[in-house]
Amino acid sequence: MKHAASEGTPSSMSELNRSRIIDFLFHHGVSSRAQIAKATGLTAAAITKITARLIDYGVIIETGTMEGALNRRSIGLKFNDSQYQVIAVKFARSLVQIGIFDLSGHSTAIHDFPSVNNEDVVDIVSQVKEFINRAIETNPAIVAVGMAVPGPYLADEGRIISVTSMQMWKEINFKDEFTQTFAVPTFIEHDARSGALAQSLFGMHTDENSLAYFLIGEGVGAGVIDRDNLISGSRGVATEIGHVSIDVNGRPCECGNVGCLERYCSTGAVKAMLQEPGNEGIVEDLEALLPREACKRLFQKSDAGDAEAQRIVREIARYVAYGCINIIYGYNPGQIIIGDIIAEAGNTLLDEVRRIVAERVLPDLMKSTAIELSDLPTDATLSGAAAVAASQFLRNPSRFVAGMDNPRQ
């Protein structure tokens, strides 16, 4: 991922070069100084100087000798992903989670807050602050906080402008609440866009610079990386695929639009589907369940081979496929990665999605678009919150490592 800040003017050249070396090691694993020189175009002298300082601060480490070209041995360098840690916060509608991650996306601890109701929103914000302050006080390795919030989120103002069924979240100004609150820098990003960053930084992919993360859970959204650029829009409301209409004469949405995809395949839409005539009884005690609990029960039954449950999963898949088709013509990513609660429906869902997409998309495009389920070890939005912070570290390391940018040290 390239970032605006990497278009540095000569005054920040040393930071730019530092970032390029760290970024290369992050993506390429153990490498020699010669390999770094070849990839970055920096001189051997510059690399010796910069890597010495990065080693001093523990950002990278030497790994012993490795085989070089022409059998010459050289010393390997690698990114030291466990030296620094970040706090990741996932805000979903009813679910708030906090994780502690290293800079490669491995979580060392995850904390679930109790399910949030509309009236608990203000209180949960206080609890999150308290938890983070305590974590930073007790863990000096923590250098940043990353947060993932549902959209449409106005990044410039710091507020969510519509949250289906949980309108209280609109009252929270995330920028005001969090960005000046902690002893370390805090970064806030849209949830699906965070997921795309996580897939790009931490996931398996065909091309880290061309992928869409398709979040389908309590909300529906997408994050798209197009040739190194995380598509954001003028105010941070781009790639809101959940509010791109699939049927201009369809179901009205709380946002004011009609036929929003979110109305057809979010967890809430699935619960409503299970309440329809003919579908009663597929999930027992349905009324008492939260939508995400109803989905989990449904997917368990589908996995166990229940034909009726599988029929519903395929019906959900149809809408997921329509979303994929809109993503293909909208963004033409090399890969679409489906994640969050609905992705737990597994291959029954994925196979049907691929089948319907193949029916409706031009063969040349179908061939060059992989559609997969997320493979991240933890939830992509929570990992995404970590990725939001980690990507800032890769881009601007001296901001997080005290003293590293002081030329006299």
Place this chain on the structure above:
Amino acid sequence: MKHAASEGTPSSMSELNRSRIIDFLFHHGVSSRAQIAKATGLTAAAITKITARLIDYGVIIETGTMEGALNRRSIGLKFNDSQYQVIAVKFARSLVQIGIFDLSGHSTAIHDFPSVNNEDVVDIVSQVKEFINRAIETNPAIVAVGMAVPGPYLADEGRIISVTSMQMWKEINFKDEFTQTFAVPTFIEHDARSGALAQSLFGMHTDENSLAYFLIGEGVGAGVIDRDNLISGSRGVATEIGHVSIDVNGRPCECGNVGCLERYCSTGAVKAMLQEPGNEGIVEDLEALLPREACKRLFQKSDAGDAEAQRIVREIARYVAYGCINIIYGYNPGQIIIGDIIAEAGNTLLDEVRRIVAERVLPDLMKSTAIELSDLPTDATLSGAAAVAASQFLRNPSRFVAGMDNPRQ
């Protein structure tokens, strides 16, 4: 616009700095060396050296003294947009146009080829080649050719994969036919994306780095610039808004998808609308007219105050509005600029588009999204083909100006 090539390694630093100075003068008009230094961060010595060479080659010129800060007088510099010219080619379904443009998007000549039928496609390609070769031979100011082609266009392979109602265009490999054919470099881009470049380089806009050009003519597509990045996708098939479905149960499209926007508001769709029961007679001699001719007649009648014609224009506007809403949630541009044949319906169309968008889009987003008609003096796709070539010149000037990159000269 930033480009991948501007992320230069030190070996191309002189070209990068040259490009930054030209780009600054292109966008900011007459400026002093001090203003350039302030904006680019380059030293006075570097600017003196680079501008001297650019003046030698006529790329920029001195304009005499101008008022500087603290009333100090300094010499103004400006981009010399008429020193070099480009050939622009617009390929639409039935219409091929060639224009000669200066680097600021002013056309000095425009040539229309006769209407193309499916069986003329191969012949028209030969005619275009012949025309361009003759123009280059007789006009030494021409330094590049830019071409705009309808999509979905696989930029890597050089071919269009679907063209509603004109399938012969699929048989042409534009890369093979044109990129090695002329004495000057040739660049090919998707038509709507070319239009976005033209709006960004040559048009009036609130923000050249955040806009969508919404092409609605014989085909329907979009080009989107998101924070300096022209969204392209992995194969050049992004922002194909004409094949983003607005109704998954709607009209089947030749591409295999269902409910594609192109099926509702392209010129062909408008002609079909005029043939529907109840609409007969609004445009006379309809059957004999090409779709674009039928549209022009309809818009003339609407402009003259005919209520029935205005009713049809508002019906078209409804679908254009649905496209705008999908563009807003898909890309969140600061501005949507509607262009090509359907934009000729003027304010009757625009007012209705704005009305419907306001009904369905969240007020915060509506407020920060301007919707306008294209203001370019010539067709945005033809200007766009010129912009494709001009943007390459701004990015990599020494490729087009023989000798400029030779350090010993």
